[in-house]
Amino acid sequence: MIPSPEGRPDETDMELINRWKAGDSRAATRLVGRHSEALARFAASAGERDGIEELVQDTFVRAFASLDSFRGASTLRTWLFTIERRLMLDRRRAERRSRETVPVEESDHVSEYGALDGLIAEEAQERVRKSLEALSPTQREVFTLRVQQGLSYKEIAEVVGSTEGAARVHYHNALKTVKEFLKDE
């Protein structure tokens, strides 16, 4: 049987990577299509507001440029999250530096958790947004990766550069905070 040019729908990431390395650009399209939404959601839930599309694009460009270093020890998505998170941290550092050098104007003032404004639709889900805002940045990352992305503690530890134990503690503290917040509302 001749394989379809688009490849099998259940083709693994590793198979697609090998196809792309062999010169098949459609494999890259499949990989980007498979993971771009999750990357955009992760960026949004981590508090990124502007330039999420650019962030996702940068993540893929970097990832494809260094695919030789991806050995498949973790899933491709975990690896992509790791790259995206580093890019987000770089962005935040750069923003912080520019804030230190440029005088802060009235319009620049945002609340500590204001970065999530407008990300979650519907009035009923406002509570969830507020409960996530009540978390520390690391707790929020760990919690959303665990609950919304379904990553294991091992994968989360890899993404946030921590240990499984620390990720587990962050998750349980976050769950406790969110639960209390939702109960009080």
Added chain:
Amino acid sequence: MNKCINSDIQEMLPDLLHGALADDARKRVEAHVATCESCQEDLDVLRTVKSAVIFAPSIDVDGVVRQIPPYRTILPAIERPASTRVVSWLVAASLVLVVLGGGSVLMIQSKGSRAANPAGYTRVPNTIAKNPDATKLSPSESIVVSGPDAPVVLPHPHALALAADADGLSDGSLVQLMNDMDGFDALPGSEPDPVISVDSGDSL
């Protein structure tokens, strides 16, 4: 409501939501949740958070792919013709011969010089025997002990510092002397501190 103490089950609740549990584990967790109020509450919270619609922009997949540079494969080594390979081997062999030949010549020359001076010691004027006062070395003098392998020069402890004539010093010693001079405490390390004038009040 009592807090559930079954941490194993609690850990698996997000996996249950994502359908990531094996059949056995899924049945076990579902059976536990059916009877545990605390876990039911946790699962409700997790379900609410998971289902929260987080607005993220849709990604232009083709646009992203256009930005990805093509994979740079490492080109396989080009098979060269047999004649080129023979020439390469000949050049390499010639280089080895030159190196070995040069080394042999140097060894022969070295043996020849040892034959002329079997002890291998450098002759040093016996100043001590000729002049008993010579046991006290002047600052510019050194004891030279030269063995068959490497000559050893034992400078007088104060030779460097008290050398009256810098011409007698080697380049290395001169550099060391300059470095030592830089480190002398008596020399200012930087520009002198500005003099602070004390206003006595007379100027007004």
